[in-house]
Amino acid sequence: MQPRVTAILVARNGAKHLERTLKALSLQTRKPDIVITVDCGSSDATAKMLAAFGPTQFIAADADLNFGQAITAAVRVTTPPTHDRELLWLLAQDSAPEPNALEALLDALEIAPSVAVAGPKVMEWIAGEYIHDFGESMTPSGTTVTLVESELDQGQHDGLSDVLAVGAGGMLVRHTVWEQLGGFDPALPTVDDSLDFCVRVRLAGYRVSVVPAARVASAGDGVAGPNQSSRGRLRRRRVRAERSAQLHRRLVYAPAGALVFHWLSLLPLAFVRSIGQLLRKEPGAIVGEFSAAFGAAFNGMRVGNARRSLAKTRTLGWDAISTLRVPSAEVRRRHSLKREASLFGLHGERSEIRFFSGGGAWTMLAAAVVGVIMMVPLLGADTLTGGGLLPLSPSLPDLWANVGYGWRDLGLGFVGAADPFAAVVAVLGSIAFWSPSFALVLVYALAFPLAAVGAWMAATRLTDRGSLRALAAALWVLAPTFLIALADGRPAAIMVHLLLPWLFFAWFAAARTWSASASAALLFAAVVACAPSLAPALLLVWALSVALAGRRVMRFVGIPLPAFALALPLIVDQGLRGSWLNLVADPGLPVPSGQAPTLQLLLGLPGTDGWAAVLDRFGASGLDPQLFVPLLLAPLAALALLALLLPGARLASGAWLVALLGFGTALAANQLVLASIGAEPVRVWTGSGLSLYWLGLVGALVIGLRSLHRFASTPGVVAALALAVVVLPLVASLHLGTAAVREGTGQTQPAFVAAEAQIDPRVGTLQLVPQADGGLLATIERGVGATLNQQSTLDSTDQTLSAREKALAKLAGNLASRSGLDTSADLAEFGIRFIVLQPAGASVDAADTALRTETALDGNAALAPVGDTEFGRLWQFGETDAAASTPIPARAGGAFGFVTLLMALAVVGSAVLLSLPIGAGREAVRQANRDAIRRAARANAKQKPKRARRVKVVSDLDADLEVPLGTDLEADLAIDRETGVGTGLESDDGFDDAADPVEDDNAR
């Protein structure tokens, strides 16, 4: 009896590929005897084409049928098989067989009666010389392995015959075996359906074989086998389906005894794998990871059915197929080979930053020299003091205890949220773990080179020219706001200036890689923690990025998340107080500053430029700094404005938008007085906004000069030199003695108190500071004194007085007076052992208050004067009562503190994992390979003489080929070539967002 072949063609919305498939089917040298076409509810011309082909049977089925179910539906209309030479040929809309395919497959089955399934060599649809996939197998642990994929076919695999499994598309199977095994497992809709079937075929005692001579092209439409698209959503769906299939098969194949352990391991594994997915820069896969785990865990019926049907047909043991499995080591070896090839391709195309050869190192060195010149008076300092500088907690546990919601050991202490800045300080302090306070010295010592490197790196995003990068670094280092922040001792503002260029650096690449996106998120959190006043401007830039990001919106959406998670407790606290505006108050020790005139802000100066004092000092009164400072800064502004007229104006306008946002922030900050220290109101620092303003200005200037090509050097040097002249008094501020920062002793309390604090770390010291209005600031410091990480904006912006504060005020007021109050009891109750009266400032009223207080304390019989110290006059309270020293309440944060801490840990931890620059995962490498092949083929097919930029050409060919987005690797490949970012090509991309490259990808 002659073999009878029933070809079953399944199609769903496949008109695009169907034409070629149908034509190929009709050109077969051995024509199938029966052709059954199944249309799964297509909405396009598929049904018409299928009917017009003239099949033996045409079945119109529902859209929700998967491949296996569609085949089953088609098999149902055939006559039951009477002998084993009746064969089923499974085809999908995108399975275009070569003319001799069926003949070759049929021969394989005819020759060997033990072979029940024969599979063709599946080739790429367009790049026909590449193998799409050829034979499948499993590792010993059950992971699916495609034996050959994405390789140029040079006949190197033609010796392959017996395999564990073959792909579903183009598979020829004996009808009797199909019936015996009941077809594909309905629990495996797309992924691993044929693998599972073939495994069962093998276990039922038959063989599975590949036929190299039979070649079928496949476009990866997702009808037979998973959709091969790299588009985000489809890709995530495929990854989830693969994991679901793997878990399902694991539960089906497992021995009954091990079933419980497998079941229990589902969720823990999902957690562990999620971390892996973050490291592999696949955050989108996490949802799939969990849904697959839950799906496998709570669909017992499907696993049970599959286990029963396997048991029914199984005649051989699992040992029978063990030789056909691929060892895990072999899989790893293959992956690393492929990955190497991919990375090689990557580096071949990507422009390098060239830090050393491009002059970055020299720029850093020059900045370091200028920094040393400015910091000469601080050389050799172990700690710094003055302005907003305070020591950090002496040990790492203390440092980190000040992060999150809980007990704030500031003054009287209260339960509340720490500023996110405390987390930044904790990270800084952990870098100098041997002596956390030294971190601030490091920041000062490295401020200049770090700022230079940051600006230099940021400039690499805009220009390829080393000289322009160096110019950007010089302009950034000499920014007046930076120098004033250094002189005033504002650690948060210094950090903002150091971090902003890196934020831009990461943000610019955020569209391209998850790693950059997560880095941008972390930097965003750090910048906003250091300067909450920048949050509105940065959020606006973020909203613009999201709006313009198009398909890559997910890479931008998450950028404010870590900042939000860190600030959440504070937001809640300030929200409960009903004072949202207080959220923008500067963290750290409040440092008062005067209101700056708007014109001064316009020049980028948050404080005075120092020229008036210098000219006064050297007696040169003829010059007016109000006149020559704007004149000297004019070239800089002119060049930045010029950029709007030159090529690259779109990018420059983005830069100017950032500059205007920064200026607006500074302007608004100038009007806000939210915090206070004693009688002195503390204005929000305008310098952070001006740092952003300066970032935009320098960016625009670099963009402008970039377009001037060889004429760029003179105006650039002129602008930089003029700026250098303007900031001379600021650079010299430490030498002139106009700077607040100076070398510290590492203490904020008299040595006598510090020694006592060694014995009793909670010893209380009442600090009395005479105020300029004649008032008195009374605060309690515990142990060795105030630290930077203790400071809280909740305290500095508090507009209410608690009962304890009122009691303290009463005590202090009476201590500073000739009073009839018995102060001993109150002093003991507050745990105060020492009283320090700090020297008064220049104010007459403060001097009067100081005198009065000193007189009263001197006359207080309960107090013993210790003497004058460098921190003021010290008295000791005689009664030593150890029980009075108030301990820190345990677990003050409660459940809210714990939950918010966990949330912050999860969000920040995820961002850190995601930002680690570890290479792409296995799946990404596979995808990159596939996409690279397609792209190459497409480029060959098109042979366009000129690339039409910014024109969307959507041909049939293009439309079905997915834009290769979604993984870090191939996205890098794609974008670097397309946009010329970092390669010196003119780029019209958006400034802060890489939205346009997305369009460009389509334009190819």
Next chain:
Amino acid sequence: MPDKSQLARIGGRAGRGVLGLVGIAVVIATLGAATLVTLPTLERDPQSSEIEPLPSEQQRVCPGPLLTLAEDSTQAQAASSVGAASAVYGAVSGSSLEQIRPQVTEITAVDDSNSRQPPLLLTVPVQEGSVLPPLVAGSQSQVAATDTIGGLAVAACAEAVSDSWIVGGSTDIGRTSLLLLSNPTTVLATVNVTVSGESGLVDAPGATGILVQPGEQRVISLAGLAPNVKSPVLHVQSRGGQVAASLEQSSIRGIEPGGVEIVGTTAIPATNQIIAGVRVMTAVSEGTETTGEGFNADTPSVRVFVPGSVAATVQIGVTSADGTAEGTSTQVEVEPGIATEIPLAPLVVGSYSVQLRSDEPIVAAARTATDSAGGKDFGWFSASAPLEGSFAVAVAAGPSPTLHLRNSGAADASLTLTPSAGTPIDLEVDAGASATVPLANGAVYVVSGGSELWALVDYSGDGVLSSFALNPPGPLASSIRVYTH
């Protein structure tokens, strides 16, 4: 002829240029608008508590009897008291104005070799439940008529303070000045005295670290610290306990006594100093020499001192206390660190109030003299601090005690002087005006109804002249603003 693509390129460039210009215009307009617009500000005021200290007991120290040096030639530097001073004192409750009897104890005058009558310490405890400190007043007077000392000396019983200024005294030939330091507190006081004279700061090694034990009075001869200084100005600072300081000055003209005075503390440095009353007993005419050789030390004059380092321009306004004579006004440049005597001329006999306005903080006191058949005497009139609210005046015995009041507040004051025995006196003092009220010997008055008054009591008679100024309780008991964060 350019083809289409060239046209398109030119058009594109032009469009880009126009867009760029628009962009520049937008940037400049935005920045320009920002500089022109006045933005609203949001300022949160710092939170503070105004703390009224719990009232404590009030203490006043009377300087004690007049002292003289070298009565015993073997002890040239030792002082011994001459006669006894008679003191008048009283106290009323701050809230109910009820009479309270002060506790009177004695201060040990350790340097008085002839300790017959030690200085008095008046202590008034806080009344139960009272939120205001009691009003305490005390003064003493003594008429001396020995070979070396003659004249009237009155003094207020003063509160001990840690920082005080005395403008007065002299260690010129024939002048004797003794610094009296009393420590009524329970804590040892370490006193530093800084003496400045007409030629600047006087280097006085013995003037620092003077120990005054609790409950003791020390007497220090100013000549030992600063010899041959015509116009000393003393800055007395104490650490630990506080001291009540006063300066006894006496002079001898030839062989007859030239007068005696106990100079109390003057107001602390300020740009506005008011001497509520200055009595001129001898008219000073236009022709009186005010400088050079012919200058008579008894010419009414003001001693001004600038503690700072910048020269001060001082406007001295002299107005008649009762409005009978025209006021005069002079402007003087006073060098810093140098005690400067500025003569007040011309003046007719009468009582005046003197106001000194300066651009730098100054201290000041005035001196006048009398020379009549009854003898010679001089008096120092110190500047004082304003009295806010009610205050008490104790009138020690002496010839024609007169209360000088000066109202430098913004509002007119209707005052009531309630004596401890007798009928109250009602008095109107317009804003900026002065008034004089004769007082009864030995009485204690409570003056109520004022808001900002400067007050001084002087005594004058035939050949006698003296005064003491009235000062409010020290700032130590006043309310204070306390910030807690």
